[in-house]
Amino acid sequence: MTLSTQSRPTAGAPTPAPAALPTPAPPRTRRRRPRIVANTVAVLFCLVWVFPLYWMVNTAFKPADEVTTMTPIWLPLHPTFENFTRALTQDGFLVYLRNSTIVVVAAVLLSIVVGFLASAALSRFRFRGRRAILVAILFVQMIPSGALLIPLFLSFQTLGLLNSYVGLILAYVASVLPFSIWVMRGFFVSVPVEIEEAAKVDGAGTFRILWSVLFPLVMPGVIATSVFAFIAAWNDYLIAYVMLKDQGMYTLPVWLAGFSTNKGTDFGGLMAASVLFSIPVVVFFLIVQRRLVSGMTAGAVKG
Structure with a gap:
């Protein structure tokens, strides 16, 4: 009579769990690229739209010599309300x-x-x-x-x-x-x-x-x-x-x-x-x- 050589699990020993299949990583780079492009386009659009408003308010507070200068002045060097006074009293x-x-x-x-x-x-x-x-x-x-x-x-x-x-x-x-x-x-x-x-x-x-x-x-x-x-x-x-x-x-x-x-x-x-x-x-x-x-x-x- 021959004994079987096949191994049997002993009492109380945990059974090994089946190996889980590896899940593919989400394509984060593909998702982030459209967001970056869309956000960049939106920021550029907002800057183009806001710049005329900014320049209008900026010019409204400039004296006459800063308004007509050939070099752009991004902020008034000598802010004044003279332009508003002249507009209201017209x-x-x-x-x-x-x-x-x-x-x-x-x-x-x-x-x-x-x-x-x-x-x-x-x-x-x-x-x-x-x-x-x-x-x-x-x-x-x-x-x-x-x-x-x-x-x-x-x-x-x-x-x-x-x-x-x-x-x-x-x-x-x-x-x-x-x-x-x-x-x-x-x-x-x-x-x-x-x-x-x-x-x-x-x-x-x-x-x-x-x-x-x-x-x-x-x-x-x-x-x-x-x-x-x-x-x-x-x-x-x-x-x-x-x-x-x-x-x-x-x-x-x-x-x-x-x-x-x-x-x-x-x-x-x-x-x-x-x-x-x-x-x-x-x-x-x-x-x-x-x-x-x-x-x-x-x-x-x-x-």
Whole structure:
């Protein structure tokens, strides 16, 4: 009788675990390279975008001899507020500020009201020609504003709206209305119809539903369009210069052009006035920036 030579595990001895397969290392270098490239491109883009703003503020605090020097001065050697004083004391500043405030506030409010009602009608009501209107709005939005300036001028001249606040306000509303309608319509489409039906069951009328139900739900879109209308009306120079003939009705962008005369350009005063001119836009944007970003991203992918 022969004994088996095969080894057997003894009692109490641990059994050897099977060898684990080696896991491949994650391609960290491949993941880091796209991030480095993307971050570098983003930093370069930000520097290119920020540099004009930096140079504007830098020049606003320089005296005249440092502004006109051939050697760039990256920081004011002798900072001064003389440029701001000269800009604020220039003739007609308060008048132009009043004109801009009246025109911009009226244009923003009117574009919100008309855009809200138009987008509600195009998203909730079914009528013949609705798709054609949407295509026409998108087509008008793609046309450059300068191409529409001459037809707009001739139309307003026929209607007697030149050199008036009403004509300038209507011109601004016409320029921002296609964008306002298209953005707010996306928010209306995203609102379930069951919400309106529940409000109708409770006895709410059409205007009650628009104001109490739909308006709070599309508020991000309203804010996004209001910011766009504010920036477009506040920064416009061409429409105001063409539509207005009386200098007493000019707006602030036209006032900025007054720093360039036949005798030369007051670069220090111009940069100081530009800084003052941009403050309201920056403050308004900082107040509503969160709602603006959420409204633009939400309304752009719906509808």
